[in-house]
Amino acid sequence: xxADSIVMAVCVLLIAVLFNWLPLWRRSSLWFAVTVxxxxxxxxxxxxxxxxxxxxxxxxALAAYVLLWLGIRREAIWMFAGGPLLQSxxxxxxxxxxxxxTRPYAQHPSGTRAASLSSAxxxxxxxxxxxxxxxxxxxxxxxxxxxxxxxLPSRFPVHWGINGTADRWAARTWRSxxxxxxxxxxxxxxxxxxxxMIVAASPRGxxxxxxxxxxxxxxxxxxxxxxxxxxxxxxxxVLALNPYLSRGDALVIPVWLMLAATLAVTAGxxxxxxxxxxxxxxxxxxxxxxxxxxxxxxxxxxxPALMVEKRFGVGYTINFxxxxxxxxxxxLLMVVFVPMLL
Amino acid sequence: xxxxxxxxxxxxxAAPVTRQIVDQLRALLVExxxxxxxVLPSVRRxxxxxxxxxNTVADAYRTLAEEGWLEISQGRGVRVRQRPAxxxxxxxxxxxxxxxxxxxxxxxxxxxxxxxxxxxxxRELASLVEAVKS
Numbered sequence: 066x067x068a069d070s071i072v073m074a075v076c077v078l079l080i081a082v083l084f085n086w087l088p089l090w091r092r093s094s095l096w097f098a099v100t101v102x103x104x105x106x107x108x109x110x111x112x113x114x115x116x117x118x119x120x121x122x123x124x125x126a127l128a129a130y131v132l133l134w135l136g137i138r139r140e141a142i143w144m145f146a147g148g149p150l151l152q153s154x155x156x157x158x159x160x161x162x163x164x165x166x167t168r169p170y171a172q173h174p175s176g177t178r179a180a181s182l183s184s185a186x187x188x189x190x191x192x193x194x195x196x197x198x199x200x201x202x203x204x205x206x207x208x209x210x211x212x213x214x215x216x217l218p219s220r221f222p223v224h225w226g227i228n229g230t231a232d233r234w235a236a237r238t239w240r241s242x243x244x245x246x247x248x249x250x251x252x253x254x255x256x257x258x259x260x261x262m263i264v265a266a267s268p269r270g271x272x273x274x275x276x277x278x279x280x281x282x283x284x285x286x287x288x289x290x291x292x293x294x295x296x297x298x299x300x301x302x303v304l305a306l307n308p309y310l311s312r313g314d315a316l317v318i319p320v321w322l323m324l325a326a327t328l329a330v331t332a333g334x335x336x337x338x339x340x341x342x343x344x345x346x347x348x349x350x351x352x353x354x355x356x357x358x359x360x361x362x363x364x365x366x367x368x369p370a371l372m373v374e375k376r377f378g379v380g381y382t383i384n385f386x387x388x389x390x391x392x393x394x395x396x397l398l399m400v401v402f403v404p405m406l407l
Numbered sequence: 408x409x410x411x412x413x414x415x416x417x418x419x420x421a422a423p424v425t426r427q428i429v430d431q432l433r434a435l436l437v438e439x440x441x442x443x444x445x446v447l448p449s450v451r452r453x454x455x456x457x458x459x460x461x462n463t464v465a466d467a468y469r470t471l472a473e474e475g476w477l478e479i480s481q482g483r484g485v486r487v488r489q490r491p492a493x494x495x496x497x498x499x500x501x502x503x504x505x506x507x508x509x510x511x512x513x514x515x516x517x518x519x520x521x522x523x524x525x526x527x528x529x530r531e532l533a534s535l536v537e538a539v540k541s
Contacts, residue, residue: 176419180456182412184446
């Protein structure tokens, strides 16, 4: 068994554990993306639906392990990588089935909406300094690398396997040296753009009785976005510095440590979001059930919000009924493909 | 503006949302909950918070601007104006009061139709009268 397969097996397990708990990290009046009574989640019917979802989800996780094992035996990379993909698709289907089972218990969501008349503007936590910090980090590294250009090896690795072994090399050009910094810049910019969209184009609290909960949930999500920006800034800065520091094929900081550090920062800021999600009395989110396709994709052309709270998973998602959403999707694709082209 | 000032609408109500926003905002303006020079949320912000179309909120703000309560300016948002009470001559006063009486009668009939006793309706109206006096 190679180090790659061990890492992949751990990934499948972590994804399964995440999917196991994901349906619970939502408002108290939502169950599998359906509006229900506030106490429904404590009923035997709710527990049965959750149990059935978990059985289906873990069965798919098992199938992902089989695929992984076959991939190792036959040395078929597509089988190897297909495990987590199959697992994610399986969890989405299991969730949609859970939603169908919950529908008979649906309650008509209240048509009452409330909005504060305060015009006070909201900002990302930490202010401009916190927003600029990751870019400053990347810019400092770029300046350092260009000042020390001759100190960089003429050829160095630019890609590593999960076990940290170099598998692709490049000559010393601005693309290979600045590529990780540019990729980092795009990823952080996209993340922060999502943060701004939450601030500017998501409801501050449509239901009067849960306005306080919504405000805290929003704040915790925005703090997580800012923190992830810092973590990603540090990660890409270290990657860009690697040729200068390592002078060989090895990574100065092992992959597992980089991933663990990023995950630790994310988890540290994710935990308050999850804790808030667990609080009773958080009600519903003021979006119509019928606009949630498969319980996960929000499509409501009558809702001017661009971002709304997710009904499966933590955080916010896009309202695909809003034309501006396609601009966001285009930005996302750009972030994925521009680094590939470089 | 008081911290608690807010708009509440009912999407299931037969009354149009624009009308609900206008009526509530006007009540807040008359009662002083929202004072002159206060800045209201932008059309976009209020529409997103309430989950209604931008035009619905824009129409409500426009109606109140025409009544002289609000000043809508590009870039500076929606500001509450100092509005002098309109003066009435005898004829227009009678006309206004006739409209007011008709609406009040309709409202009382609606309350009775919903099963509220005359005593309860009278008590509510009396408390309203007291609030107006104070």
